[in-house]
Each structure stands twice: as C-alpha cells, then as structure tokens.
Amino acid sequence: MLKCSSVSVSFGGLKAVDDVSFNVKKNEILGMIGPNGAGKTTLFNAICGDVRNAGGEIIFEGKSLSNLTKDLRCRQGIARTFQIPQLFENLSVRENVLIGALCKESQMSEALAVTERVLRSVKIEKLADLYPDVLTIGQRKSLELARALATQPDLILLDEIMGGLHVNEVEETVALLKEIRQQGVTVFLIEHVISAVVSLCDRVVVMNQGKLIAEGTAAEVMSDHEVIDAYLGREDDA
Numbered sequence: 001m002l003k004c005s006s007v008s009v010s011f012g013g014l015k016a017v018d019d020v021s022f023n024v025k026k027n028e029i030l031g032m033i034g035p036n037g038a039g040k041t042t043l044f045n046a047i048c049g050d051v052r053n054a055g056g057e058i059i060f061e062g063k064s065l066s067n068l069t070k071d072l073r074c075r076q077g078i079a080r081t082f083q084i085p086q087l088f089e090n091l092s093v094r095e096n097v098l099i100g101a102l103c104k105e106s107q108m109s110e111a112l113a114v115t116e117r118v119l120r121s122v123k124i125e126k127l128a129d130l131y132p133d134v135l136t137i138g139q140r141k142s143l144e145l146a147r148a149l150a151t152q153p154d155l156i157l158l159d160e161i162m163g164g165l166h167v168n169e170v171e172e173t174v175a176l177l178k179e180i181r182q183q184g185v186t187v188f189l190i191e192h193v194i195s196a197v198v199s200l201c202d203r204v205v206v207m208n209q210g211k212l213i214a215e216g217t218a219a220e221v222m223s224d225h226e227v228i229d230a231y232l233g234r235e236d237d238a
C-alpha cells in the first residue's frame with residue numbers, strides 16, 4: 001500500500017531520516033519504535049507532506065506522493081495525528097471533527113453524517129458540544145483521532161496516540177484501533193507504550209539515529225541485540 005524507498009530528510013547537516021526503505025502492507029497494523037530523536041516523526045512528516053524536501057521516493061497505492069501537497073495526500077487517503085493534538089481550540093468537538101470530514105466530503109449533509117458516525121465510533125459523542133480546553137489528555141487524543149478518521153482514510157498514521165494515557169485508556173485505544181483495522185483502515189503507529197505495540201502490531205519497524213535498524217514481529221525486533229542496545233536497554237544496564 002505504501003512503499004518508502006531510500007527516504008532521507010536533512011535539517012542542515014543533521015540527517016534526521018537517512019536512506020530508509022520499508023513497506024506498509026494493506027490492512028496491517030505496523031508499529032514504529034525507537035529512541036527519542038530517532039527520526040520517527042520526521043518520517044511521518046515526509047509521508048504526509050508536512051516535510052516537502054524528502055529525498056528518495058514514497059509511493060502510495062502505486063502513485064508517487066512527491067508532487068502532492070499535504071491536503072492532496074489527505075484526499076488520496078492518508079491521515080495523521082500529532083504527538084501533541086493540533087486542535088482548533090475555538091471550535092467545538094463536533095466542529096473539529098467536521099473540519100476533518102470536509103476534507104473528503106464537499107456536501108455539508110454528508111460531512112455532518114460522517115462526523116456523527118465518527119464521534120460515535122470513537123465514543124466521544126457525549127462531548128460533541130464541548131470545547132477542547134475542557135477535555136482531558138485522553139479525550140483530546142480521542143478527538144485528534146476522530147478528526148483524522150473523519151477524513152475517511154485508507155491509511156492512518158498515529159504519532160504516540162497512547163502517550164500520557166492511563167492504563168485503562170490505553171486498553172480502550174488498543175481495542176478501538178483493532179476495530180478501525182476491522183473496518184478496513186491500515187494503521188501505522190509510532191508508539192513508546194510497548195505493551196500496546198505487542199498486543200496490536202502485526203509487524204514493527206525500529207529506527208535509531210535516522211536509520212531503520214530492524215523490522216519483524218514485535219517478538220523478533222525485541223530480541224534483536226541492536227534494538228535492545230539502542231532502545232530497550234539490557235536488564236543488566238539498570
């Protein structure tokens with residue numbers, strides 16, 4: 001579904017993403033892990049068009065994304081969430097989701113119908129008339145997810161959607177992401193909550209210092225020595 005070939009992003013002399021190649025398969029849940037500063041978010045930015053100077057090639061559903069703005073990539077079916085939710089604070093929860101829906105639906109009646117459906121599926125319909133400033137971190141993350149889902153993506157990129165959540169909220173989000181996949185959406189997530197990665201992901205890619213250093217099932221990458229050294233740490237390091 002998504003093919004990244006030799007993708008590179010530099011900021012001045014810093015190679016934030018360095019010659020990274022991998023695929024996202026249709027309808028899988030792919031996880032991406034790695035230490036802080038490894039280049040994970042920058043890679044998401046390159047895929048979504050938030051960074052436009054990426055080298056290499058990114059192909060989505062057989063078409064190069066190179067010349068597409070982020071809006072056009074969204075219309076092609078790629079949605080994302082941000083590590084810190086990027087909400088419209090002066091709009092209600094419902095209006096925030098509606099903005100997402102209007103990306104794909106030009107008819108207001110259709111966009112409103114999508115909005116209500118997504119509010120229910122993310123289980124925030126009771127919050128619909130509230131404004132983001134009264135929401136908890138977990139509710140803000142749910143709203144960010146709802147807004148991305150409202151664009152009716154084929155591929156959704158989630159940047160640390162579980163970060164800052166309570167254990168029960170992590171469990172609810174894991175269940176929700178399984179449902180989203182059941183509905184035919186391919187999920188690619190950056191996550192530091194390893195328990196969630198283990199219970200959710202079909203495959204995991206690992207980044208360190210801009211490079212992709214491992215790829216495989218969660219069990220495979222977590223027993224990889226390079227991954228343990230770079231990210232997980234050894235028990236005898238403690």
Ligand SMILES: Nc1ncnc2c1ncn2[C@@H]1O[C@H](COP(=O)(O)OP(=O)(O)OP(=O)(O)O)[C@@H](O)[C@H]1O
Nearest residue numbers: 011014016034035036037038039040041042043083
């Ligand atoms: N806009 C930017 N300008 C300059 N340097 C940047 C920019 N964005 C990211 N970087 C640098 O690129 C490197 C990779 O950052 P990135 O945010 O992609 O890492 P990450 O793996 O997502 O980390 P984290 O897990 O902390 O979110 C870091 O050294 C970061 O400081």
